[in-house]
Amino acid sequence: MILLRLAWRNLWRNRRRTLLTTTTMALGLTVLLVTLGLGDGSHLQMINSAVRSGSGHVLIQARGYQELGGVERTLSGQQRRAVAGWVLEKEHSFGIIGTAPRISASVLGSSSDGSVGVQLIAVQAEAEARISRFAETVAEGEFLTSKDSGKVLVGVGVARKLKIGLGDKMVLMGQGAQGEIESIVVRIKGLIRTGLVEFDQVLVLADLATGQDFLQLDQRVHQFAVLLDDMNLASPLAAAATRAFPELEVLDWQQALPQLADFIRIDDGGAYVFHFFLFMLIAFMVFNTLLMSVLERRREFALLEALGLVAGQRFLLVLLEATLIAVLALLWGMALGLSLHAYLAMYGLPLDIISTSELSVAGVAFEPIMYSSLSPARILQAMIVVFGMSLMLAMVAARRAALAGDIRLLGSH
Amino acid sequence: MEVQARKVVLRLEDVSRHYVQGDLTVKALDHVDLVLERGEFAVLAGPSGSGKTTLLNVAAGLDTPTRGRVVLAGHELEGLSRSEKARLRLSEVGFVFQAFNLIPVLSAEENAEFILLLQKLPAAERRERIRAVLDGVGLKGLEKRRPGELSGGQQQRVAVARAIAAEPSLVLADEPTANLDTETAFDLLDVMEKLNRENGTTFLFSTHDPRVMERAHRIIRMLDGRIDRDERR
Numbered sequence: 001m002i003l004l005r006l007a008w009r010n011l012w013r014n015r016r017r018t019l020l021t022t023t024t025m026a027l028g029l030t031v032l033l034v035t036l037g038l039g040d041g042s043h044l045q046m047i048n049s050a051v052r053s054g055s056g057h058v059l060i061q062a063r064g065y066q067e068l069g070g071v072e073r074t075l076s077g078q079q080r081r082a083v084a085g086w087v088l089e090k091e092h093s094f095g096i097i098g099t100a101p102r103i104s105a106s107v108l109g110s111s112s113d114g115s116v117g118v119q120l121i122a123v124q125a126e127a128e129a130r131i132s133r134f135a136e137t138v139a140e141g142e143f144l145t146s147k148d149s150g151k152v153l154v155g156v157g158v159a160r161k162l163k164i165g166l167g168d169k170m171v172l173m174g175q176g177a178q179g180e181i182e183s184i185v186v187r188i189k190g191l192i193r194t195g196l197v198e199f200d201q202v203l204v205l206a207d208l209a210t211g212q213d214f215l216q217l218d219q220r221v222h223q224f225a226v227l228l229d230d231m232n233l234a235s236p237l238a239a240a241a242t243r244a245f246p247e248l249e250v251l252d253w254q255q256a257l258p259q260l261a262d263f264i265r266i267d268d269g270g271a272y273v274f275h276f277f278l279f280m281l282i283a284f285m286v287f288n289t290l291l292m293s294v295l296e297r298r299r300e301f302a303l304l305e306a307l308g309l310v311a312g313q314r315f316l317l318v319l320l321e322a323t324l325i326a327v328l329a330l331l332w333g334m335a336l337g338l339s340l341h342a343y344l345a346m347y348g349l350p351l352d353i354i355s356t357s358e359l360s361v362a363g364v365a366f367e368p369i370m371y372s373s374l375s376p377a378r379i380l381q382a383m384i385v386v387f388g389m390s391l392m393l394a395m396v397a398a399r400r401a402a403l404a405g406d407i408r409l410l411g412s413h
Numbered sequence: 414m415e416v417q418a419r420k421v422v423l424r425l426e427d428v429s430r431h432y433v434q435g436d437l438t439v440k441a442l443d444h445v446d447l448v449l450e451r452g453e454f455a456v457l458a459g460p461s462g463s464g465k466t467t468l469l470n471v472a473a474g475l476d477t478p479t480r481g482r483v484v485l486a487g488h489e490l491e492g493l494s495r496s497e498k499a500r501l502r503l504s505e506v507g508f509v510f511q512a513f514n515l516i517p518v519l520s521a522e523e524n525a526e527f528i529l530l531l532q533k534l535p536a537a538e539r540r541e542r543i544r545a546v547l548d549g550v551g552l553k554g555l556e557k558r559r560p561g562e563l564s565g566g567q568q569q570r571v572a573v574a575r576a577i578a579a580e581p582s583l584v585l586a587d588e589p590t591a592n593l594d595t596e597t598a599f600d601l602l603d604v605m606e607k608l609n610r611e612n613g614t615t616f617l618f619s620t621h622d623p624r625v626m627e628r629a630h631r632i633i634r635m636l637d638g639r640i641d642r643d644e645r646r
Contacts, residue, residue, distance in 0.1 A: 002527065002531065299514075307508070307528060308503025310496035310499045311496050311499075410512060
């Protein structure tokens with residue numbers, strides 16, 4: 001207790017230095033929390049955007065579809081019903097928001113003004129509205145309903161290339177499941193702007209029945225996309241689905257969107273390097289302060305030794321001083337960092353201060369506002385980094401304190 | 414033999430302490446033999462540079478002799494680590510430095526209490542003892558002041574209070590009355606004499622002060638690092 005009292009008072013002997021050190025550490029923690037929050041938040045937004053743009057958190061499809069594609073690689077009607085039933089069973093235990101069957105095929109879209117290669121995605125309109133953002137990205141016209149046979153939504157890029165608009169007709173032509181060339185005339189019900197320029201230049205969204213009819217698929221679908229409340233349950237659900245349907249291909253979002261997963265890993269790696277250098281800078285400053293504080297008190301450590309304080313207690317004294325500084329810095333840094341995080345989580349950081357054009361990475365559109373997101377584990381991680389760093393550096397300074405005693409210093413005023 | 418061993422608080426046998434300064438070797442202590450028995454009230458006298466402070470430092474294990482043997486409270490110092498010596502001082506020795514050496518962030522009361530806290534004395538006993546000691550050295554009313562708020566004489570009284578509060582078997586004091594006025598010096602000597610008389614605490618002072626020498630039972634006169642005369646009264 002006396003050591004704690006001594007440590008606390010020692011901190012305030014050089015008030016300015018203590019405040020400067022704690023402020024530096026607190027600002028370091030603040031920067032750490034804000035950058036982690038914005039990093040995790042933007043990743044979360046990208047993942048949400050990606051999974052709501054097609055893949056869902058989990059994809060269940062015919063084996064080989066991810067790598068090879070192919071219109072004929074489908075789930076049979078029986079498999080489709082089995083998967084739908086199984087997903088329904090798991091709804092509560094995995095927090096499943098919704099599931100949607102889909103057809104996807106590369107076909108040719110034509111109008112009287114030309115032709116362009118497009119990606120046809122045929123969906124069950126009501127189910128899709130629950131799990132994807134397509135309904136929210138309608139720029140003109142309306143989203144599909146299950147009664148919209150023969151109607152499609154097209155990306156604004158497709159509309160521009162084919163010079164078509166609401167109510168116009170276009171022809172879709174492609175290879176059907178039987179290997180024959182099939183075609184269908186469809187009417188434009190709406191235009192979609194997803195935020196991904198490349199995607200908007202190829203996207204044609206149709207009702208599931210229209211797609212099945214066009215591609216001669218009967219009741220078959222290419223895949224089931226499952227959206228979850230908690231993306232951390234994607235892998236466990238995918239594993240459970242793999243066990244339930246060993247003949248099918250089950251992918252979690254990281255497997256379904258490998259480019260995005262890789263981007264997040266690389267981005268995290270870059271952030272760790274940035275944080276490492278940031279903390280090296282702070283560490284040197286903190287270390288310098290602690291060491292100076294010990295070296296200028298060599299006479300005092302000699303006195304403490306003369307009075308009977310053993311090396312371990314002198315070591316502990318400096319460690320306590322560093323711990324108190326770290327606790328103060330943590331409290332201050334947490335207050336500042338979490339306040340900024342709360343603001344950025346609520347109001348976000350508008351990206352138009354960086355660029356006014358639409359931004360996308362790894363095939364995923366960046367939302368125009370970046371929101372902060374911090375899990376308790378991330379906060380704990382940041383606290384451990386700051387606290388651990390201070391204590392590690394303090395050990396070196398404390399060792400000097402334990403050995404610093406020089407009796408000759410006690411003889412003079 | 415056993416009785417005699419218990420009685421001896423400090424024994425220095427052929428102790429020398431030499432400092433090398435460039436080409437020059439300073440013999441701060443030169444073949445010193447000294448035995449201090451329990452209950453003695455002894456003074457180290459001698460001119461500046463005669464080796465008084467070095468002898469006190471060597472006796473307390475704060476400085477290591479170049480040669481010779483030091484036995485403190487039955488413990489041979491040579492074989493002890495720094496921490497073991499620190500523990501031995503904590504339990505057996507009170508030290509008053511020439512330069513006060515108080516802990517600047519602690520009040521007078523806390524400085525005096527410091528060793529008792531390290532000895533883990535119960536709070537009630539600690540408070541009682543500190544009150545008595547601070548009253549005894551004339552610091553009543555100044556308990557809460559920090560060293561920076563005290564005069565040199567008052568700081569020295571705190572240093573003495575710290576040394577005697579734990580009632581050690583040996584108090585080593587380097588010029589304890591050097592900064593005190595006559596009245597306070599006598600008050601301090603009264604307190605120490607009382608401790609010496611009632612508890613059998615052994616005192617060894619270095620001093621130039623004739624007031625201290627008058628009260629001593631034994632005067633050890635030093636010259637050029639050697640004991641020149643050893644008078645008992």
